[in-house]
Amino acid sequence: MSRLLKTPVYILGIESSCDETAAAVVEDGRRICSNVISSQVKLHAAYGGVVPEIASRRHLEQINLIIEQALAEARLKLGDLSAVAVSNGPGLVGALLVGVSTAKALAYAARLPLIAVNHVEAHLYANFLTGAGIRYPLVALIASGGHTNLLLMTGPDEILSLGQTRDDAAGEAFDKVARAMGLGYPGGPIIDRMAAQGNPAAFDFPRAYLDEEEGRFDFSFSGLKSAVINHLHHLRQKGEAPKPADLAASFQEAVVRVLVDKTINAAREHNAACVLLAGGVAANSRLRFLMREELMRALPGVPLYFPPPELCTDNAAMVAAAAYPLYRRGIFAPLNLNAHAGLPAAHRLLNGQG
Amino acid sequence: MIDDEALLAEFTLNIRKTHSERLMPLIDAMLKESGIEREQLEAVAVAAGPGSFTGIRIGVSTARALAQGLSIPAVGVSTLQALAEAVPSPGAFICPLLDARRHEVYSALYRRESLPPRALEMVIPPAAVELGPFVQRLKSYGKPIVFVGEGLNSYGSYISEALGEMAVLPQAPQRACRAAWVALCGRRLLAQGHPSSFHELLPQYLRRPEAELRLEERKKRDAQCP
Ligand SMILES: [Zn+2]
Numbered sequence: 001m002s003r004l005l006k007t008p009v010y011i012l013g014i015e016s017s018c019d020e021t022a023a024a025v026v027e028d029g030r031r032i033c034s035n036v037i038s039s040q041v042k043l044h045a046a047y048g049g050v051v052p053e054i055a056s057r058r059h060l061e062q063i064n065l066i067i068e069q070a071l072a073e074a075r076l077k078l079g080d081l082s083a084v085a086v087s088n089g090p091g092l093v094g095a096l097l098v099g100v101s102t103a104k105a106l107a108y109a110a111r112l113p114l115i116a117v118n119h120v121e122a123h124l125y126a127n128f129l130t131g132a133g134i135r136y137p138l139v140a141l142i143a144s145g146g147h148t149n150l151l152l153m154t155g156p157d158e159i160l161s162l163g164q165t166r167d168d169a170a171g172e173a174f175d176k177v178a179r180a181m182g183l184g185y186p187g188g189p190i191i192d193r194m195a196a197q198g199n200p201a202a203f204d205f206p207r208a209y210l211d212e213e214e215g216r217f218d219f220s221f222s223g224l225k226s227a228v229i230n231h232l233h234h235l236r237q238k239g240e241a242p243k244p245a246d247l248a249a250s251f252q253e254a255v256v257r258v259l260v261d262k263t264i265n266a267a268r269e270h271n272a273a274c275v276l277l278a279g280g281v282a283a284n285s286r287l288r289f290l291m292r293e294e295l296m297r298a299l300p301g302v303p304l305y306f307p308p309p310e311l312c313t314d315n316a317a318m319v320a321a322a323a324y325p326l327y328r329r330g331i332f333a334p335l336n337l338n339a340h341a342g343l344p345a346a347h348r349l350l351n352g353q354g
Numbered sequence: 355m356i357d358d359e360a361l362l363a364e365f366t367l368n369i370r371k372t373h374s375e376r377l378m379p380l381i382d383a384m385l386k387e388s389g390i391e392r393e394q395l396e397a398v399a400v401a402a403g404p405g406s407f408t409g410i411r412i413g414v415s416t417a418r419a420l421a422q423g424l425s426i427p428a429v430g431v432s433t434l435q436a437l438a439e440a441v442p443s444p445g446a447f448i449c450p451l452l453d454a455r456r457h458e459v460y461s462a463l464y465r466r467e468s469l470p471p472r473a474l475e476m477v478i479p480p481a482a483v484e485l486g487p488f489v490q491r492l493k494s495y496g497k498p499i500v501f502v503g504e505g506l507n508s509y510g511s512y513i514s515e516a517l518g519e520m521a522v523l524p525q526a527p528q529r530a531c532r533a534a535w536v537a538l539c540g541r542r543l544l545a546q547g548h549p550s551s552f553h554e555l556l557p558q559y560l561r562r563p564e565a566e567l568r569l570e571e572r573k574k575r576d577a578q579c580p
Contacts, residue, residue, distance in 0.1 A: 046569060053407060053563040060411050064418050064552055078423060094408050097374055101415035104378045109392060109423025335378040 009082045009327060012070065012106075013320030014063070016099030017091025017119045018146055019043075019050045021062040022316035023070035025081070029324025032129055034073035035310070035317040038062045045185050049175060050145075056094035063102050070316070078110040083332075085323030087119035089343025091146065096339035104335055115323040116333035119314075120147050120345035121159055123278040125321040126307040133303070135273035141263045142345070143287075144279035144313070145171030145186065148219045148259075149345045150266050156325055161346035162266050163217025166210075170255055170281045173221040177251050180229045181244060191248045192284050198249030200286075203231065205254040209261070217266055224254050256287045263291065264298050272299075277306035280313045355384060356537045363388045364534045373412045381416075395424060397550070399540020401531055402430030403558035404460035404480065405452060410557045418552040427550030431539040432558060434480045437502045438464040439535045440528065444472055447497050451505030451513075454482045459505050460560055461488060463495075482561045485509060489516045498522055504529050 008027045015022040019040040025033040040058050044050045071077065086103035089096055107114040123142045128134060136156070142149045148165035168176070171188055178187025183194070205227050208220040228251050235242045259281075267275050275295060281287060292304050311318065326332075355362045365384045367376055385392055400417035403410040414430065421428030437450035445468040452460040463478035478491075492499055493516070500522045501513060506529050514521045544550055 047565055051563060051565040054565060056407070056411060057557075057559075057563065060415060060418075061556065063415070064422050067422070094411070097408060098411055098415050101374060101377075101412045102419040105416040105419035106423045108378060108382065109420050111392075335382055336375040338372060338374045 006082055009324065010074070010076060010080060011115070011320040011323050011327060012067070012081050012084050013117075013316035013318070013323065014067065014084065014086040014099045014103045015119070015122075015314055015316040015319050016059045016063060017087050017089070017096050018314055019055050019095075020314040021059045021066050022314065022319075023063070023067040024316035024320050025070055025074035025076060026129070026317055026320035026324070029125075029321050030128060030131075032317050033076070034070045035315055036066050036070045036073065037310070037315055038066055041186060048179050048185050050092070052092045052094050055092060056098055059095055059098040063098060067102070067106070078106070078112070081110070081112055083107075083113045083115050083323065083327050084110070085115040085117050085319050085326075087122055087319050088116045088333075088337060089119060089340035090345075091119055091339075091341065093339050093341040096341070100337060100339045104337060108335065113327070113332040114335075114337065115326050115331070116337055117319050117322045117326070118343055118345055119319075120149050121151070122318040122322040123147075124151060124153070124159070124276060126278050126311040126315070126318040127276045127305050128321050129311060129317055130305070130307055132276075132305040133274070134276075134305070137270055137272055138274045138276055139263060139267040139270060139272040140276035140278060141259060141282070142279045143170040143259060143277075143281035145169060145175060145188070147279065147345070148221070148281075150217045150262060151346055152266070152270055157329070159346040161344065162270075163215070163219065163262070164345065165219040165221065166215075167220050167222035168225055170219070170221060170259060171279070173225045173255060174252075174281070176225050177228050177248075180232055181242070181247065183244070188280060188284060191252055192286065194245050195249035195252040195286060198243070198245030198247070200249040200253035202243070202246035203250040205231075205250055207254050207258050209258065217262055219258065219262070221255065224251070252284070252286055256284065256290055259287060260290050260294050264294055267295070267299055267302060272302060274303045274305060277304070278312060278318075282306045283309045283312045355388060355390070356534065356541065361534050362390070364532065366530065366532065368530060373409050377412060377416055381420075392424065395420075395426060397421075397427040397429065397540065397544055398424075399429050399431050399536050399543075400555070401433040401436055401533075401536045402555065403433055404454070404482070404560040405433050407557075407559060410559065414555060414557050418555055421552040421555070427544055428552040428555045429540045429543050429548055429550055430555045430558065431536045431543065432480060433531050434460065434462045434503070435464070435474065436535040436539050437531050438462075438474055439539055440532065441466065441500050441502060442472075443500065444468045447477070447495060447499040448474070449492060449499050449501050451501055451503040451509065453505045453508050454561070457484060458482045459485050459488065459509065461505070463492065463499075480558070480560060485512065489513060493517060493520065496520075500524070502529060503531070
């Protein structure tokens with residue numbers, strides 16, 4: 001295909017897996033030409049969490065406009081593009097379907113190849129957009145309101161799953177604890193700010209390390225979440241006021257410690273040349289601080305990279321970046337592409353085997 | 355797919371597989387079989403609802419993106435009107451019916467004008483309604499009513515029992531909403547100067563999200579007993 005020779009390669013990314021409608025154009029998998037995001041956070045705040053039907057409706061109202069803006073900001077027309085990429089899972093299936101249907105029809109109309117991207121893997125690629133000195137093998141922790149995954153990347157074309165959450169995602173635990181404390185939504189940034197004033201050793205909340213052989217890189221946060229909520233109930237029954245800053249700090253410490261310990265163990269075991277953070281929880285200041293400090297102590301010389309805040313949360317630039325290696329290999333999606341709520345991260349090797 | 359004179363192609367699949375997997379391959383196959391290039395399309399029309407929320411969104415997303423990608427007009431057509439459009443009989447009362455779950459149907463009542471051009475006149479506007487009271491309301495018209503729509507698959511026998519000889523129920527092939535009528539209604543809307551930008555093409559859900567309704571009820575309750 002002559003299109004494969006076109007340089008530079010401009011890929012339009014489309015993202016609608018949860019509560020951000022996003023479109024972006026990325027050049028050669030590395031340079032952001034545009035990155036437009038329409039967040040629905042305010043729309044869902046009254047419900048204390050994302051309402052799937054409301055999210056799907058909003059995506060549909062926004063998505064074509066966002067695409068138009070992404071092209072305009074990149075000063076490109078559809079015909080200048082090399083491909084259209086879309087995340088088709090994991091996520092809310094109704095929300096994903098808006099992006100998938102749009103990407104398919106747009107690619108078809110413009111006679112462009114379509115590329116399907118795994119949303120969790122795409123988070124990892126946010127680090128490729130920051131000029132970081134990526135070297136392999138690398139270990140990546142992807143933590144957000146929807147996912148908690150440890151991934152191993154042995155080369156530009158191979159991503160393997162090391163572990164994931166067995167129940168709540170890390171960010172979900174932040175949201176639920178924030179709601180129980182009456183702090184509002186989304187919980188991550190609120191608890192982060194509040195915890196800075198508190199004592200992380202005030203309460204000894206449980207930390208699930210899942211030590212058995214197979215699950216040692218898996219996560220579990222529902223026990224911790226329940227312990228914090230139970231603690232709140234006990235205090236209220238006794239008529240005592242909880243010290244919110246101490247509570248937030250102790251809860252956050254329990255989440256962050258587990259994330260840091262498992263990531264560093266994985267990095268050590270797989271001789272990682274660098275460690276990546278991504279996902280909304282990667283914006284957590286305590287996680288960044290502790291990960292850097294512990295990594296320096298345990299594996300001196302192994303650098304830690306994380307994206308700027310706007311590339312930590314869901315965006316389409318990461319989708320376009322993740323599509324680039326697939327484009328280079330000519331791995332395109334058929335017109336019957338579907339959305340999958342539970343699409344596993346790293347379920348396949350990028351070179352099409354397995 | 356229609357042109358000025360004729361129905362050129364119409365593909366229908368009514369099987370248990372998601373629209374998401376079927377719709378684009380179907381459009382592609384239809385164009386290929388017809389020997390028409392996608393760039394030759396001059397407008398796109400879509401059944402914008404009511405119906406299954408997810409199904410509507412797959413259709414509307416696809417239509418919007420096709421229009422955006424091809425730089426052509428796009429228009430949404432009421433699923434209920436497209437259903438009623440298929441009944442030509444002068445003077446007939448026509449009632450399209452779709453299952454809305456939770457003991458409700460999406461329905462409306464139209465009347466085909468007796469004299470040319472015999473346009474459809476809306477008698478009861480589209481809404482999600484409880485079937486029992488709605489059928490009683492239909493009964494009050496005292497005239498035969500032609501029913502269409504796949505709601506008949508679940509409620510056909512209830513309706514013929516409740517309305518007796520007043521109810522005219524077609525066979526299965528005449529129940530489904532067909533793309534040809536959507537195209538025809540769409541062309542008429544565009545000719546009448548209906549907004550034709552994909553930005554203005556939005557679903558006609560006829561029902562708000564359940565979470566939104568629950569939140570509103572809770573707010574009302576809280577306002578009453580502070
Ligand atoms: Zn995400």
